[in-house]
Amino acid sequence: MSEDIREQLSAFMDGELGREERAFLMRRLDHDATMRGTWSRYHLIRDVLGQRGGSRPLDLSAGVMAAIEQDALATPLRREPAWRPWAGFAVAASVALLALTVLTPRIDAPLPAGAETVAVRAAPGVDVPRPIVPAIGAGGAGVQPVSAERSVTLSADPRVLRADELMLLRHGQLAQPGWIVGGDEHVYGWQAPQAEPAAQTTAYPPR
Amino acid sequence: MSGLRLLLAWLVLWPAAASAVEWKQWAARMDAAQRSLNYDATVLIDAGGDPELIELSQRIGPSGPEQQAIALNGSPRRWVRTASGLSLLAPDGQRSLAAGVASEVGLDTGRVAEAYAAQLEGRDRIAGREAVRLSLLPRFADRYALRLWLDLATGLPLRSERIAADGQVLERRLITRLSVHGFAGGRPAAAGDAAAARAWPGITLPAGFRVVDADLAVPGLAEGRQWILSDGVVWVSIYRLPVAAGDDGGAAWRRGALAHEVLQLGGHRFHVYGDAPPATLTQLVEATAAIEPATLPAH
The missing domain is CATH 2.50.20.10 (Lipoprotein localisation LolA/LolB/LppX)
Structure with missing residues (x-):
């Protein structure tokens, strides 16, 4: 979709199109699913972000669309050689063999000091959601993502929390979930503003 | 008629x-x-x-x-x-x-x-x-x-x-x-008014607020104690720390509806977090600061 059309959609939303342009754009919307999708996204973005007092509306869609188009230009379509599927299979088989013969640890080998490994769990049944983690209390082994069950190596001891982090996390844990989307987890979406990290702690990468 | x-x-x-x-x-x-x-x-x-x-x-x-x-x-x-x-x-x-x-x-x-x-x-x-x-x-x-x-x-x-x-x-x-x-078989919640039924003599809280939990120990926070208050929608955590113990709890801030206030009353520093205007958080701290833990009812 051209930049002109996107600008027309934007102008249409702002009520800045003339009668003829409006009619033409509506006819195009009738027959263009991509354009209807863009139209819906514009409304969603405006609804979610544009109505906050004192904030600048963000046009996320334009950036995303530009990136997609740039990517498409950078990688022109090529005819795939006939041997390509077999090459992929051969690479996959080699990697699997390597993993089995070289990377598989001995069962009786001790864990390296200072680390614990979360066991790989069986993939959950199609209609049977599983708990995220069996236990996380004293010496808890950590967690695994729900969407991608995989092994995770975590530090043996939890990092020492600064007082402000600890208080905020406990507030998120103890306060009753309920009245907002996702429970009462204010800590989910962000990290508390903080001064210079204490010497004994490790700061997360800057945002 | x-x-x-x-x-x-x-x-x-x-x-x-x-x-x-x-x-x-x-x-x-x-x-x-x-x-x-x-x-x-x-x-x-x-x-x-x-x-x-x-x-x-x-x-x-x-x-x-x-x-x-x-x-x-x-x-x-x-x-x-x-x-x-x-x-x-x-x-x-x-x-x-x-x-x-x-x-x-x-x-x-x-x-x-x-x-x-x-x-x-x-x-x-x-x-x-x-x-x-x-x-x-x-x-x-x-x-x-x-x-x-x-x-x-x-x-x-x-x-x-x-x-x-x-x-x-x-x-x-x-x-x-x-x-x-x-849906799964979630455990039934405790009676909703269990906390409200507790008696907290001598406390004047903003209307609708109740003390849900009081004087909780905070693992990892030496001598820190936590209080939880709620009006059913807003949940507030108040942390009381001894001033002498030092304090890296940070300064006050607000983001969205969540605010963090810091107060020093008597020999304690209070950090309070909640989805309420900062003035309300301050009011809640002042109300609970007057409570002597020894007078709290057991629960």
């Missing part, structure tokens, strides 16, 4: 009574969904500044709901909340654990009605799902309003807005994608 008056009174009062029953039923459905629904959702959090996008999963485990949140933008982070604690996990394998037991006090709509006028505002559509709008308008100027969009099929909140007295939306949360995996 008196029969006619009775009929007229019934006709006038019945819609209000029916509406009250209806919003309480929706609130109870919401509570049940949050305690016993398995789901995966993409949630947009707009609390001022850059919007945050998280992948949220809830599964009902043997000890209640467990949640995992993965930050999709900003620095890579993951949180896991279970009945025994809340963990923050960094991509390098480092983990931080805030041990604590989640409050099991159930929803008390009677207590909510003390401080808020609740009303259903019709239907809407969020993330492709039919939703019912529920508004909670504060009866007092010292707290925020809350608007909720509840999923018609499950009762789960699909969108929420905290709104200041001047109409400004302080915090908006919106589910943009939801996959429901069905």
Whole structure:
């Protein structure tokens, strides 16, 4: 979709199109699913972000669309050689063999000091959601993502929390979930503003 | 004649009574969904500044709901909340654990009605799902309003807005994608009014607020004690630390509806967190600071 059309959609939303342009754009919307999708996204973005007092509306869609188009230009379509599927299979088989013969640890080998490994769990049944983690209390082994069950190596001891982090996390844990989307987890979406990290702690990468 | 008056009174009062029953039923459905629904959702959090996008999963485990949140933008982070604690996990394998037991006090709509006028505002559509709008308008100027969009099929909140007295939306949360995996047998919550029934003599709190938990030990925070207060919608944590012990709890801040205030009273420093205007948080600290732990009733 051209930049002109996107600008027309934007102008249409702002009520800045003339009668003829409006009619033409509506006819195009009738027959263009991509354009209807863009139209819906514009409304969603405006609804979610544009109505906050004192904030600048963000046009996320334009950036995303530009990136997609740039990517498409950078990688022109090529005819795939006939041997390509077999090459992929051969690479996959080699990697699997390597993993089995070289990377598989001995069962009786001790864990390296200072680390614990979360066991790989069986993939959950199609209609049977599983708990995220069996236990996380004293010496808890950590967690695994729900969407991608995989092994995770975590530090043996939890990092020492600064007082402000600890208080905020406990507030998120103890306060009753309920009245907002996702429970009462204010800590989910962000990290508390903080001064210079204490010497004994490790700061997360800057945002 | 008196029969006619009775009929007229019934006709006038019945819609209000029916509406009250209806919003309480929706609130109870919401509570049940949050305690016993398995789901995966993409949630947009707009609390001022850059919007945050998280992948949220809830599964009902043997000890209640467990949640995992993965930050999709900003620095890579993951949180896991279970009945025994809340963990923050960094991509390098480092983990931080805030041990604590989640409050099991159930929803008390009677207590909510003390401080808020609740009303259903019709239907809407969020993330492709039919939703019912529920508004909670504060009866007092010292707290925020809350608007909720509840999923018609499950009762789960699909969108929420905290709104200041001047109409400004302080915090908006919106589910943009939801996959429901069905209800599980969640543990029933404790009676909603159990906390409210406790006697707390000598405390004058802002209207509607109750002490939910008092004088809790805080593992990892030497000599720190925690108090939890709520009016049924707002939840406030007050931490009391001895001044002499030093303090790296940081300065006051506010983001969206959540505020952090710091006060020094007597020989203690207080840090308070909650979804209320800073002045209300200060008022709550001043009220609870007067309590001598030795006088607290056992629970």
